[in-house]
Amino acid sequence: MTTTDLVLTPTGLRFAGRTLPCTIGRSGITRDKVEGDLATPAGEHRITGLLYRPDRIPAHTLPRWATPIGLGALWCDDPTHGAYNQPVRAPLNASHETLRRADPLYDLILITDWNMHPAVPGKGSAIFLHTWRRPGYPTAGCIAFARADLLWIARRLTPGARLLVRP
Structure with a gap:
């Protein structure tokens, strides 16, 4: 472990000398992740991208490697589709997550590998x-934070940083 690692602990996510409150998947942490199980996968994951809503978060407040979420931005979650677990554009005739949501959950997204x-x-x-829906509210498998804490992480993180999730 290094000080640049994001480490999930029972009391929150430890990063850069701080432990920040967070929520995980409704089903807890799993070593055997399956689509739709509502669990957060255990393991060592890398941060591969940073997406943001440019109409809600000013670009100049984020690192240069942040990418705006455009209209029609989706993420394919259909295991039978050729673009499974990849960013895609609308229209898509397959199961997907809409990245440009009406609520603030995906205003800022750190993507894992x-x-x-x-x-x-x-x-x-x-x-x-x-961003979390509210403190303590579980996710569908992601890790969620207060907006201010997620912004704090994003401003200090570099691509390739490790996210360590232990069962």
Whole structure:
């Protein structure tokens, strides 16, 4: 472990000398992730991207590697589709997550490399770090934070940083 690692602990996510409150998947942490199981996958994951809503978060407040979420931005979560666990554009005739949501959950997203390169159908998709619905409210498998804490992380993080999730 290094000080640049994001480490999930029973009391929150430890990063850069701070432990920040967060929520995980409704089903807890699993070593055997399956699409739709509502669990957060255990393991060592890398941060591969940072997405943001440019109409809600000013670009100049984020690192240069942040990418705006455009209209029609989706994430394919259909294990039978060729773009499974990849960003895609609307229209898409397959199951997907809409990245440009009406609520603030995906205003800022740190993307992990969970089940990528190549994606194994059915092993889970779209494991993000994003804003929580409210404190203590579980996710569908992602890790969620207060908006201010997620912004604090994003401003200090570098691509390739490790996210360590232990069962």
